[in-house]
Amino acid sequence: MIPDSFKQDLLNRVDIVDVISARVPLKKSGANWVGLCPFHGEKTPSFTVSQTKQFYHCFGCSAHGNAIGFLMEYSGLGYVEAVKELRPDERKRAASPDEPDLYELLARAARYYREQLKTSMRAIDYLKGRGLAGKTAARFGIGYAAAGWQNLATVFTDYGAKALVECGLVIENEGKRYDRFRDRIVFPILNQRGLVIGFGGRVIEGGDGPATGEGKGSPGPKYLNSPETPVFEKGRELYGLPQARDAVRAANRVVVVEGYMDTVMLAQHGVENAVATLGTATTPTHVQKLLRQAAEVVFCFDGDAAGRRAAWHALEVSLESLSDHKAVRFLFLPAEHDPDSYVRAFGREAFERELVQAQPLSAFLLSTLASRSDLLTLEGRSRLIAEAKPLVRRVAAPALRIQLVRALAEAAAMTPQEVARLLELRDGTIGRTDRAPPAREERAAAVGSNEAKLLRALLGLPELAGAVPVEWLPAKSAESAAIRSVIERLVSSTGHPAPRPVSSAFEGAPFYGLLTRLEADLLEFKLEIDDLRAEFDGAIRNLERERKVLEINGMLAREEKAGLPERLREGAALRQRGEPAPLPAGTETPSKGL
Ligand SMILES: [Zn+2]
Secondary structure (H helix, E strand, O other), X not given: OOOHHHHHHHHHHOXXXXXXXXXXXXXXXXXXXXXXXXXXXXXXXXXXXXXXXXXXXXXXXXXXXXXXXXXXXHHOOOHHHHHHHHOOOHHXXXXXXXXXXXXXXXXXXXXXXXXXXXXXXXXXXXXXXXXXOHHHHHHOOOEEXXXXXXXXXXXXXXXXXXXXXXXXXXXXXXXXXEEOOOOEEEEEEXXXXXXXXXXXXXXXXXXXXXXXXXXXXOOOOOEEEOOXXXXXXXXXXXXXXXXXXXXXXXXXXXXXXXXXHHHHHHHHOOOOOEEEOOOOOOOHHXXXXXXXXXXXXXXXXXXXXXXXXXXXXXXXXXXXXXXOOOEEEEEEOOOXXXXXXXXXXXXXXXXXXXXXXXXXXXXXXXXXXXXXXXXXXXXXXXXXXXXXXXXXXXXXXXXXXXXXXXXXXXXXXXXXXXXXXXXOOOOOOOOOOOOOOOOHHHHHHHHXXXXXXXXXXXXHOHHHHHHOOHXXXXXXXXHHHHHHHHHHHHHHOOXXXXXXXXXXXXXXXXXXXXXXXXXXXXXXXXOOHHHHHHHHHXXXXXXXXXXXXXXXXXXXXXXXXXXXXXXXXXXXXXXXXXXXXXXXXXOOOOOOOO
């Protein structure tokens, strides 16, 4: 894992305005920069970037974060990748002379395979026979690994180098070394930064080769991928994603298919927003990555039993990533077709029509469950609920979950309340509203409270963390709890740069939303150092005042028991009605509070 200090160091060296303006046009507006939000459609700019505070906030869709967060959202990068993206030179520096750069080796191999394709009539004929255009082959960098055991020795003078095995190009077996890809069409697999991280290889024989078993003499499995290596993790990567990125963004939809050729041929026919899983089942990481880039993910699988199984697995791993703003759909092509053959036979429009009509996740879920039970019997309907339970409980989208419960109730001839109880949905999904979001008025009031102001000042000036008298904070307020956590985090790393923005250290915390709203205030009300200092000082004075009132009240209560003079008790009554309490000499009377 990347240490936090490293991350903050990095964030201190980059300028978020450079990072974002390289990707989104920004205009100066007062102290901030503004532009059209890349995360939601808009005609007037509400996407705001603060150079002094080094974070962005969209007043339209509440997108919020620092430079790393921006790259993750914008380019769909994982955290580690985003950090790397911010440090493009890191790779070069890390590679010392005796530790060759795996990316570089893979890039050289990719170039070699591309050159080889030009010289092999057999490979060219095969690809032409499959309808592949030269332009498409170039776009995807498709190449050819010729027959022969050690062709790569012509590219790499040190064929015995450990790194060649490490990056998956060469296999070592009983002391012998040989090329992994032999007499195969090779499809370079790129990461989000466009670097080659592995290859997929397909046999040239037109027919279907044996599914498994790579013996000498036989062409081996039809498809062969690079193994997992330090630079290639199959469960994270998707074939064709860098090439598809613009089209995915434009369509706000990404299509997931099973094969390289499906992705490539769809692109050739104008469906450029398709990616492929890499010979592995869909993972939750895949789904999260895709849902970050588009509002809709369509899994397109073959209509046969294997395709249905793969689709069901994709459904299961999607449940926890669903949100009510995003949709996952399933498209099953006619049994005799895969996306490649379908788009060649019927063209782009027909395929796009299929996409639009693809089955929503909910329909696929319910129809599959219903088909497994006999809903005409009591037992069958009970079984439906039992089978639905582990799935529906994982659905992260609240509105969708409610509707699934209703649909299940109908199918099982029960009430939604009964179904919700059987599914043990704790959050009052059905029939109760104990988790309603705070009303707008409540939120406005909260933002204006003394603690909120204190917290807001801290978010803008984290270096003040040590100056907050934590023991004065009211015990039972959500904001106090947030302030305590923030201070603890800031003080424990004194001497290190503070997280930028401070909220970035609290993703997932119950008060994360509060922090981002207050940080947005910093931009909206253009609160700079002087304003924040004033707000901070005012809030501390109010805290002190409240503490004194509490102290005096406590003292009075004790004294009362012991028989307090009448005069003092009158004073206490006055104070309890909200009159100002006495302040030590030299302290200003605060204008607001209590
Ligand atoms: Zn936005």
